[in-house]
Amino acid sequence: MKPLQLQQELIAYAKSIGVDKIGFTSAAPFRDLKNKLRIQQELGYQSGFEESDIEKRTEPKLLLEDAASIIAIAVAYPSKMKNAPQGKRGARRGIFCRASWGTDYHTVLREKLALIEAFLKEKVPGCRIRSMVDTGELSDRAVAERAGIGWSGKNCAIITPEYGSYVYLGELITDLPFMPDEPIEDQCGDCTLCLDVCPTGALVQGGQLNAQKCVAFLTQTKGFLPDEYRGKIGNRIYGCDTCQTVCPKNKGKINWLHDAFQPDPEIAKPLLEPLLTISNREFKEKFGHISGSWRGKKPIQRNAIIALAHFKEEAALPTLIKVFQQDERPVIRGTAAWAIGKIGGDGAKEVLEKGALIEKDEEVQFEIQKGLDLLLAQK
Structure with a gap:
């Protein structure tokens, strides 16, 4: 089968399994990213959750010998909740960030990537593929940007014209040659809203994040939260959406597209007080299927305590x-x-x-x- 024909069939197949965007790029090194990552490491701006080896993060051929292309996918998630409960005195609520609503996106995207892998191996027996979501070596955002999924916004998120920045990203490295897509031109312009409203000033400048100060990172740490941040997290018990909710490119992007990501309001906006005494078993039964549970209940409980103090409840x-x-x-x-x-x-x-x-x-x-x-x- 000719590469172009295979590419067209793959695009159609991806759409049929609920992939909202698919893009292609070469397996060439990410040279610009390499320099940025070195600077981030030197400044101590990394979270520690990412792959520490810069070479592995920027050299696809170190991850798959004879790599020729990278296939990038994006799946949209909702920005608004149906029937969202309102917290009130005596019944205060916390909030999980939108990326943690519904079924854990790692599970959903891995299933879609596995289907794409099976599709390609059926079409081209013997082809080599390696897929990853979020926890892989490559930078999902750098791949998505180069593959034309969206541009890299000042808030360090990939922003798509169709779904805003409310998208999960994944990719497959393969030895199959595909025609690369053109990157999308940056459309942030002079806007600095995300920089202006970041609760902790973690967005150092457009496109540069000090992850150590980012509320999304801080809510996932397990130790005592430093004093200077306790007044900043409000009722956020996992993650932070501020730099997304203020983005003009996200206006009107509701994205009620996938049942898997429709949140249960009582899980996405849970009552705070019951979290303080929830057992391991109860936590796993109620929250185990969402991505925000990956660090266990301890950070969530600590954040819930801080949220109750925030409300002076x-x-x-x-x-x-x-x-x-x-x-x-x-x-x-x-x-x-x-x-x-x-x-x-x-x-x-x-x-x-x-x-x-x-x-x-x-x-x-x-x-x-x-x-x-x-x-x-x-x-």
């Missing part, structure tokens, strides 16, 4: 006190102590002072003192 104090007094994990116990001080109320000082007398963990003692200082500042 006095009705949650009995649960926070229980967590402070009984939870075995220092990060959760200590964050609860800080939150009790932040919220205040009758008995808060006595609870913290009693806890300080028996607490053996130094970091938790430090958080108790922070809580007591906050109570003192409220007088």
Whole structure:
């Protein structure tokens, strides 16, 4: 079969299995990206979740010998929730970012990539393919940009004309030769809204992110959240969408296209207080199918505590006190102590002072003192 004919058939097949965009590029090195990644590493701007070997991230032929092409795919996800519940006093809610609504996108995209792989191997027996989503060595965004899926926005997201930046990305490296697509011209222009509203100033400049300051990264860490960020995450318990929601290119991009990504409102916007005492089993049963559960319940619980403090939710104090007094994990116990001080109320000082007398963990003692200082500042 001629390469061009195969390419046309693949495009049609991809559409039939729910791939919203497909693009093609060569397997040439990503030279510009290599330089950018070196700068990011030197500045300490990387999250630590990505592949550390810059050569593997930028040299496709290190990942698949005789690689000729890379096939990029994009699948859109919704920006709006149907029947979204509203939090209120006594029943405050947290929010998972849109990329964590519905079924874990890694699962969905891997299934689509496996179908594409099977399609190609049936058409060209013996062809070699390697696919990846998010956790692979290559930069999904760099591949998508070069393959014409969208342009790389100032918010460091790929922005597509059709679906905005609300797209999941994946790719397949193959030894099959395909005609490369033309990249899309950058359409951000002079707009700097995403830079202006980033809660922590993590967007250093257009196209450059200090991941260590990014709320999306911070909500996934497992230790104590640094003080300077506790007032910034609001009720976000996983991820952050601010730089996407303000983007003019996302206006009107609702993307209710795939049932798998339609969120259950009670999971995407869960009540905060019940999260504090949820068991491992309950957490896995309720949240295990979403991408936001990948770090386990501890970061979500810590963030939920911070969110309750953000709301100054006095009705949650009995649960926070229980967590402070009984939870075995220092990060959760200590964050609860800080939150009790932040919220205040009758008995808060006595609870913290009693806890300080028996607490053996130094970091938790430090958080108790922070809580007591906050109570003192409220007088």
